[in-house]
Amino acid sequence: MTEIAGAPHVQVRDLSAGFATRGVLRQLALDAPAGRVLAIVGPSGCGKSTVLRCINRLHELDEHAFVTGHITIGALPVYAATTDPVALRRRVGMVFQRPTPFVTQSVFENVAAGVTAHRRAMPRSEVEARVEAALQRAGLWREVVDRLYGSAMVLSGGQQQRLCIARALAVEPDVLLLDEPTASLDPMGTQRIEELLYDLRETVTMIMVTHNMQQAARISDTTAFLLGGRVVECAPTRRLFTTPADPRTEAYITGRFG
Numbered sequence: 001m002t003e004i005a006g007a008p009h010v011q012v013r014d015l016s017a018g019f020a021t022r023g024v025l026r027q028l029a030l031d032a033p034a035g036r037v038l039a040i041v042g043p044s045g046c047g048k049s050t051v052l053r054c055i056n057r058l059h060e061l062d063e064h065a066f067v068t069g070h071i072t073i074g075a076l077p078v079y080a081a082t083t084d085p086v087a088l089r090r091r092v093g094m095v096f097q098r099p100t101p102f103v104t105q106s107v108f109e110n111v112a113a114g115v116t117a118h119r120r121a122m123p124r125s126e127v128e129a130r131v132e133a134a135l136q137r138a139g140l141w142r143e144v145v146d147r148l149y150g151s152a153m154v155l156s157g158g159q160q161q162r163l164c165i166a167r168a169l170a171v172e173p174d175v176l177l178l179d180e181p182t183a184s185l186d187p188m189g190t191q192r193i194e195e196l197l198y199d200l201r202e203t204v205t206m207i208m209v210t211h212n213m214q215q216a217a218r219i220s221d222t223t224a225f226l227l228g229g230r231v232v233e234c235a236p237t238r239r240l241f242t243t244p245a246d247p248r249t250e251a252y253i254t255g256r257f258g
Contacts, residue, residue, distance in 0.1 A: 007205045009032065012031070012055070014069040015067070016028070018050075029231060030231060032175075032206075033221065036206070038206070039210055039223045040052075040207065041226070042252070048209040052177040052207060056094055057085040067079065090118055090171055091175060092174070092175045093173035094168065094176075095161070095177070097184060099163070099184070106148065110163055114170055133170075139196050178197070181193055182212070217241050220237045222234065222236055225246075225252060227248060233246045
């Protein structure tokens with residue numbers, strides 16, 4: 001697939017990870033096409049979230065964690081000795097299962113937080129432009145423009161999650177990792193997030209963990225099925241859901257286990 005400017009291909013090869021003597025991922029290989037959505041599905045405990053945490057080097061922060069293998073984001077080797085994890089995380093945004101707005105900060109301050117942390121001397125006018133652009137991309141600007149300096153905690157759950165996506169987008173990442181981003185939302189909030197992620201394709205490469213088979217089918221371009229820390233099957237989403245090659249994949253997506 002042709003590389004899209006600013007949205008790199010993410011490649012994972014021979015990735016093993018876990019804690020002390022307990023393995024979670026076992027020689028896992030994945031490809032996230034540039035500017036597209038890769039959905040990762042599988043039963044609880046199969047290693048889905050660990051994959052995301054390895055891509056942005058959060059996993060290694062846990063006590064007794066280990067990681068081996070290779071991950072590249074475009075031409076950047078994630079685990080090279082010369083790669084700065086802090087600089088890496090500026091390129092790789094992360095959105096978690098539950099909305100995580102900063103409770104003591106305003107809507108504006110929430111979105112600006114990442115920008116000002118990375119560039120403390122940025123002119124105020126540029127910060128304001130970044131915040132507005134991120135809120136526009138997250139489909140939230142019109143809903144909050146009159147209360148930018150009010151508490152983020154008065155927003156609905158769906159709005160808070162879009163605020164967190166705006167916060168991640170404000171630093172202009174190349175990759176966006178999403179760990180069950182709609183798990184705590186009602187159907188309307190879920191729909192808004194799915195529409196947003198669909199609209200963001202081509203501007204950023206997205207890797208999304210989800211338990212929701214219908215969600216993966218609706219918005220992802222490629223789907224990977226994980227089981228026991230390994231990739232059982234990875235294929236274009238339509239093909240994986242209609243004609244899976246592995247009987248274990250078929251059993252999972254039809255609800256016979258997991």
